[in-house]
Amino acid sequence: MKISIITVFPEIYESFLKTSLVARATGKGLVEFNLVRMSDMCKPKEHIDEPTCGPGTGMIIKPEIIERAIESCEKKWNKGFKIFFSPQGKKLDQRLFQKLAKNIRSYGSTSSPRTNDIIKVAVRGELVEPYEQIKKSNYSHLILVCSRYEGMDVRVEEYYADEILSIGDYVVMGGDLPAQVFLEGILRLIPGVVGKQESVEQESFTSAFLDCPEYGLPVEWKDKKIPEIVRSGNHAQIEKWRTEQAAKKTVQKRFDWFVLSNPSEKEIDLAKKFIPNHYVALMHTQILVKKDQVGNTSITSLDIHDIARSCATYGIKNYFMVTLLKDQQKILNKFLDFWKSQEGKDYNLSRFVAVQRVVPSFSLDDVIAKIKEQENVEPLIIATSARDVLAGKQIDFFSQSQIFKLNRPVLFIFGTGHGLSEKVLKKSDFILCPVKGMTDYNHLSVRSAAAIVLDRWLGLNSIIIE
Numbered sequence: 001m002k003i004s005i006i007t008v009f010p011e012i013y014e015s016f017l018k019t020s021l022v023a024r025a026t027g028k029g030l031v032e033f034n035l036v037r038m039s040d041m042c043k044p045k046e047h048i049d050e051p052t053c054g055p056g057t058g059m060i061i062k063p064e065i066i067e068r069a070i071e072s073c074e075k076k077w078n079k080g081f082k083i084f085f086s087p088q089g090k091k092l093d094q095r096l097f098q099k100l101a102k103n104i105r106s107y108g109s110t111s112s113p114r115t116n117d118i119i120k121v122a123v124r125g126e127l128v129e130p131y132e133q134i135k136k137s138n139y140s141h142l143i144l145v146c147s148r149y150e151g152m153d154v155r156v157e158e159y160y161a162d163e164i165l166s167i168g169d170y171v172v173m174g175g176d177l178p179a180q181v182f183l184e185g186i187l188r189l190i191p192g193v194v195g196k197q198e199s200v201e202q203e204s205f206t207s208a209f210l211d212c213p214e215y216g217l218p219v220e221w222k223d224k225k226i227p228e229i230v231r232s233g234n235h236a237q238i239e240k241w242r243t244e245q246a247a248k249k250t251v252q253k254r255f256d257w258f259v260l261s262n263p264s265e266k267e268i269d270l271a272k273k274f275i276p277n278h279y280v281a282l283m284h285t286q287i288l289v290k291k292d293q294v295g296n297t298s299i300t301s302l303d304i305h306d307i308a309r310s311c312a313t314y315g316i317k318n319y320f321m322v323t324l325l326k327d328q329q330k331i332l333n334k335f336l337d338f339w340k341s342q343e344g345k346d347y348n349l350s351r352f353v354a355v356q357r358v359v360p361s362f363s364l365d366d367v368i369a370k371i372k373e374q375e376n377v378e379p380l381i382i383a384t385s386a387r388d389v390l391a392g393k394q395i396d397f398f399s400q401s402q403i404f405k406l407n408r409p410v411l412f413i414f415g416t417g418h419g420l421s422e423k424v425l426k427k428s429d430f431i432l433c434p435v436k437g438m439t440d441y442n443h444l445s446v447r448s449a450a451a452i453v454l455d456r457w458l459g460l461n462s463i464i465i466e
Ligand SMILES: C[S@@+](CC[C@H](N)C(=O)[O-])C[C@H]1O[C@@H](n2cnc3c(N)ncnc32)[C@H](O)[C@@H]1O
Pocket: 085, 086, 087, 088, 146, 147, 148, 149, 150, 151, 152, 165, 166, 167, 168, 169, 170, 171, 172, 173, 174, 175, 176, 178
């Protein structure tokens, strides 16, 4: 593969290109570099940059400099696939690296055995061919354009960039570190660059799970021992342990990655082993009925089966409907008697299945006791509210790993009426950020709020992987 790098400071690449795997890849003829210094593109007395137009300070690289630099690269190695770096670009992750690696065409460096071949790249353990349209596109090398100062004149990106990449939502001083991050990520996907291809394929972010924990000698270090199983010599057992540990680490560190990685059924089953049991309570008691007045609300039949159906979808173990009032309990039990009967089952099987998890209850303490009876430990209580309350206890919809790590069952409490009483909020361990739209209408039904909360907390988020 041939790679041109257009930069203000080629010296930044001196040790990078001469070190470790990048140097080895160059030595093996798998990759060849062409460094282009922007100032070499200047005419006598010309500068590479100009002050930005309009109010404000800062310098912008001149379009003509990039134009000449690109022309010089294409004169040397023909048409290049041009990658620009900008914090406003597509955020690089392993998926994007795999997609880009699939698309990169190698155009024979002199000593490469793959001269004029399309390099095959490893994706999830398989060697795959790049996309058809890329094969047709005739790119013969990669051109990395690294900006500095205030960045690039926007017209240059608009005109030339085939891809604009960001290394994350922060700003560094120039495109050279982003280019080196890109090179380290992409080159290791080209077979032959990293010694053992399996080590690339089993890395974090190549499946729904992060990499498993790894150990090396000594057996004991700072009172920490390598787990017996790892030294047992039983390869099948070690493999099983590693996969489970990878699932555990992912759930407890990067649940956000897991839900966005289109996990297989097997991966879901494994992850579930490390997600604590979840419960839901809908409070009709200890509720704000008017401003500052605490009381009871009535049970609604829609809340029984709609929330039960959401609970079934997201794997909630029990859905407690909490009311202190005897006549309300009677109504609830009558309803449940039907839906838990053969008649209810024959009438609507999926509703029958959902309603099995509904448990009548008369107070929050009763709910906690019932969970403790099943789990031998009290649940962590996460209250929900339509308003921002008790800021110190707030968690957001990205806090799952932090909560799952605590290894305790989780109880979500939803309110009716005007919301949960102060007493219930104080008893809770955490309060979830409110569900909000971009309007000031703040009256979601509790059924809708429960569905949104459960989906954001435990839902998978399918993405289309091209
Ligand atoms: C100081 S930055 C300019 C930032 C630009 N004014 C903005 O706010 O989007 C200078 C150059 O560094 C590079 N750069 C900075 N942060 C980056 C990031 N997170 N990802 C990729 N490139 C980055 C880009 O090439 C950028 O043009």
